[in-house]
Amino acid sequence: xxxxITIDGKTVPFTDGQxxxxxxxxxxxYIPHLCHNPDFEPHGSCKLCVVSVNGRNMTxxxxxxxxxxxxxxxxxxxxxxxxxxxxxxxxxGNHICPACEASGxxxxxxxxxxxxxxxxxxxxxxxxxEVDASHPDIFLDLNxxxxxxxxxxxxREIDGKNVFGISGRGIHTxxxxxxxxxxxxxxxxxxxDRAAHVCPTGAILIKRQxxxxxxxxxxxxxxxxxxxQMESSQHxxxxxxxxx
Amino acid sequence: xNEKRKMRVATCSLAGCFGCHMSxxxxxxxxxxxxxxxxxxxxxxxxxxxxxxxxxxxVEGGVSNAENARVLKEFRDNCRILVxxxxxxxxxxxxxxxxxxxxxxxxxxxxxxxxxxxxxQIPNDPELPLPFDKVYPIYEVVKVDYFLPGCPPSADTxxxxxxxxxxxxEPKVSYEMLRYD
Numbered sequence: 001x002x003x004x005i006t007i008d009g010k011t012v013p014f015t016d017g018q019x020x021x022x023x024x025x026x027x028x029x030y031i032p033h034l035c036h037n038p039d040f041e042p043h044g045s046c047k048l049c050v051v052s053v054n055g056r057n058m059t060x061x062x063x064x065x066x067x068x069x070x071x072x073x074x075x076x077x078x079x080x081x082x083x084x085x086x087x088x089x090x091x092x093g094n095h096i097c098p099a100c101e102a103s104g105x106x107x108x109x110x111x112x113x114x115x116x117x118x119x120x121x122x123x124x125x126x127x128x129x130e131v132d133a134s135h136p137d138i139f140l141d142l143n144x145x146x147x148x149x150x151x152x153x154x155x156r157e158i159d160g161k162n163v164f165g166i167s168g169r170g171i172h173t174x175x176x177x178x179x180x181x182x183x184x185x186x187x188x189x190x191x192x193d194r195a196a197h198v199c200p201t202g203a204i205l206i207k208r209q210x211x212x213x214x215x216x217x218x219x220x221x222x223x224x225x226x227x228x229q230m231e232s233s234q235h236x237x238x239x240x241x242x243x244x
Numbered sequence: 245x246n247e248k249r250k251m252r253v254a255t256c257s258l259a260g261c262f263g264c265h266m267s268x269x270x271x272x273x274x275x276x277x278x279x280x281x282x283x284x285x286x287x288x289x290x291x292x293x294x295x296x297x298x299x300x301x302x303v304e305g306g307v308s309n310a311e312n313a314r315v316l317k318e319f320r321d322n323c324r325i326l327v328x329x330x331x332x333x334x335x336x337x338x339x340x341x342x343x344x345x346x347x348x349x350x351x352x353x354x355x356x357x358x359x360x361x362x363x364x365q366i367p368n369d370p371e372l373p374l375p376f377d378k379v380y381p382i383y384e385v386v387k388v389d390y391f392l393p394g395c396p397p398s399a400d401t402x403x404x405x406x407x408x409x410x411x412x413x414e415p416k417v418s419y420e421m422l423r424y425d
Contacts, residue, residue, distance in 0.1 A: 090335070094340075094341075094343075094344075095335075096331075096335070096337055096338060096340070096341065097331070097395070097424035097425040098331055098337060098338060098395035098424070098425045099338050099341070100425075103424070103425040104425065109424060109425075112424070113419060113422050113423070114419070116417065116419070116422065118334075118390075118391040118392075118393060118417055118422075119328070119334050119335075119381075119383060119388075119391040119393070120334070120335055120381075121383075123384055124335065124336065124340075124380075124381065124384070126336075126340065126343040126344065126378060127344075128344040129344075224419060
């Protein structure tokens, strides 16, 4: 049975079981998100997709749509909140875009552009984090990891390998590699795995691929993240995951 | 009618590469228009040694040593509006890659262990500014009024930004002007 909610005044149909995010994407309404990917179960960690539902703030990726909901998303207040969340992610890691191979193809950076982030505002953590270059084809740079767990989910659910996990508590929470040595090179991770291409930032990079796309032709050089993510939510190209 | 007083502008490079200054020069012949509107105080383009009272101070580079901090404070004390220009002033950028390496290890690597440096020592003349443990964004040291990201920001972006600032408009960094790389 088709029923409807309203998002920013627009009537949006949904079917039973769809979240607010699902209904929005299906109707061509962009809600900023980083940890959400339509191919995976919702995660709810990045909090960028928080919307106001009947006056209360909720993550649209986890909240099931129900008849008559009144949702506000594209408001100044919510977008300012989203900018603060992105600023928190920037100071927590070491996001040095001018030296990053993912620059121009990075969803964290593109979200910051979309939300007009002019500075990270907060005090930088400059946390010591590791780079794992032990794998012949893939880099793992934890300096840029935002703990969206898309690689964890992709490896478990699609690749059937369980290469990644999350360990630690609080600010010490970090991505770990499920090998006795903790090194990526000691797993059966392969460059053809979905998990190798699902990272929204530059934390997982394919070796010998960096800087191949000229500036001006990178994913977010011409189109903003709302345009790119709306298009890719209609058809996902697995080999071009960083654009989604 | 009185001729409009020219804005006084100071610029400096702290732990910068002078790339943001080069990008400012990339406005090319519009430099003549710029000089109609402003007068430079202390900048690498002039011979003025200390920053005097200014309308606008433009700072490139992060804070990496005691001299950087002293210059930054002089700019903050004298400039009505202080602008952080470029990624280094805003988040430390590439120089901040040293933040997770012990400073003493860095010094030993550069001044002692490098081949062909037998008999060398780590420079310790009091004339040299002492480096800080980390490279800091300038807003973590003084209050900053405006940020213009980019590594460097493009000449067009700097031109647009300066025009807004000089005309007394709130400078807007549009989506097209905004980039961090």
